[in-house]
Amino acid sequence: MKAASAPRWAKQREGRWFTRLPVTLMLNGAQLTLPLHVVTGRSPGPTLGIITNVHGDEFLPTTAIRKLLGELDTAKLKGRLAIISVANPLATAGFGRLSPEQHGRTDLHEVFPGNPRGNATQMIAAAITANVLDHADAFIDFHSGGSGGRLQARVDYNARAEAEVKKQSLALARAFCMPFVHENDLTGTATHYANERGIPAANPEMGGSYLGPKNTMLYTQQAIRGLRGIMAHLGMLDGSVKPPRQLDFNQQARHEIRPLNSGYLISSYEHADDLGKRIAKGARLGEVIDIYSYEVLEEMIAPVDGYLFFSRYSGLVGAGTQAFALAEEAASRWLD
Ligand SMILES: [Zn+2]
Known part of the structure; x- marks a missing residue:
């Protein structure tokens, strides 16, 4: 693993903490920041990093996590969640999937670990790497269908991970309890970078956006169940998780x-x-x-x-x- 100095949130006590991480100054004169939520449990345990809205129009995971955090009792939580709720605010502000930039790569899902001297998309990736990925013991990059009316029900794990990390990542993916797990090429993603650090990581692709109240409720429940399954699998919550029969x-x-x-x-x-x-x-x-x-x-x-x-x-x-x-x-x- 790469050595990284501990982030500011490493000393947080039980409870919830929110901050905005500075990234750069935008042309409208406002500071571009990333929202970081840290939820610290009463007992020690692993740190689970989660990012959502890597694609700007995929907000089901974001809203599901908000609901999950509202229900979560930190007295029963072991370890810590470090969550970037909107990973690409530039894309989200444009109601789109990618950053509206003039130059360079504009899909945040392709530029990890980023570059603090790259384009704004790469700067965002570098800030996520430095503040979350380099300090997590397990990692979730949570996607859903976006504005195109897409329906999904799988969790990806990285085909290019080293064998032992891949095995752990498949177990993490399975604990989300979707009907499918998919060995996918995740080169350039945050998940791939996390795997290179030697930590298990998974990339849920489930639910969608603008799918109407019935499906939104269903997928929100499934997202919360999936994240609770991941946390139980990691020993952060009591109980065990028994994944359903899944197609890999x-x-x-x-x-x-x-x-x-x-x-x-x-x-x-x-x-x-x-x-x-x-x-x-x-x-x-x-x-x-x-x-x-x-x-x-x-x-x-x-x-x-x-x-x-x-x-x-x-x-x-x-x-x-x-x-x-x-x-x-x-x-x-x-x-x-
Ligand atoms: Zn996505």
């Missing part, structure tokens, strides 16, 4: 179905419980219609027998965007 799939098993044309997607799978369904090769997942001519532009067809782990609400889609995704049955494994 890697990148070779992942099939993304992307429209060749922009248009309006009529989705056949827009309910939360559609995720996890077995889909036969050749089944119709949806169709894209031309909102100018009203013609059907194309049908979206399942390319393999597999399980649906990503879907969309009906709505506008751009050419080449991910509309659906399947984990190929023949290339995946069940974990009991």
Whole structure:
């Protein structure tokens, strides 16, 4: 592990603490800061780092964590949570996924560990690295569907982690209790950097934004259950976690179905419980219609027998965007 001097919050006593970490001065004259929440339990234990809103429009994890913290009794907490509630405020302020910058890489999910002398996105990553990642014993980079009406139900772990860290990261991912775990290439992400430090890390991709009250409540409950599962797994809360039967799939098993044309997607799978369904090769997942001519532009067809782990609400889609995704049955494994 890299040596890092202890952060200001390392001496916090039981309770909650909030601060804004300075990053840089913006062109509107305001200071760009990152919100850091530290929740310290009564008993000693590990530090779990969590970041949310790495993509600016994915706010389900942020609001779920706010609810979780409202319910959490620090007398029963062992160790500490260090949470960046909005990891990319520039993207969030623009209601978008990426930073609205003129130069350099603008996806915070690709620039870790960052650079304090890079562009603003890299400066943000460097501040998260210095204040959270370098001091955590386990780490969660929590994503959801964003403004495009996406539905998700999986937790990713890093295919490129060293074997023992990968094993620990899979156990962490499983403790979130989603139907899928996915061995994914997370190069450039905070999770990959955490793994390089030798700590387990997982990247939930679950729920979505603007999904209506019923699904929002469901996914909020699942997010809280998942984080409690992670904390129990790490020994931060009493109780044990028994993950459900989960499908584990890697990148070779992942099939993304992307429209060749922009248009309006009529989705056949827009309910939360559609995720996890077995889909036969050749089944119709949806169709894209031309909102100018009203013609059907194309049908979206399942390319393999597999399980649906990503879907969309009906709505506008751009050419080449991910509309659906399947984990190929023949290339995946069940974990009991
Ligand atoms: Zn994301």
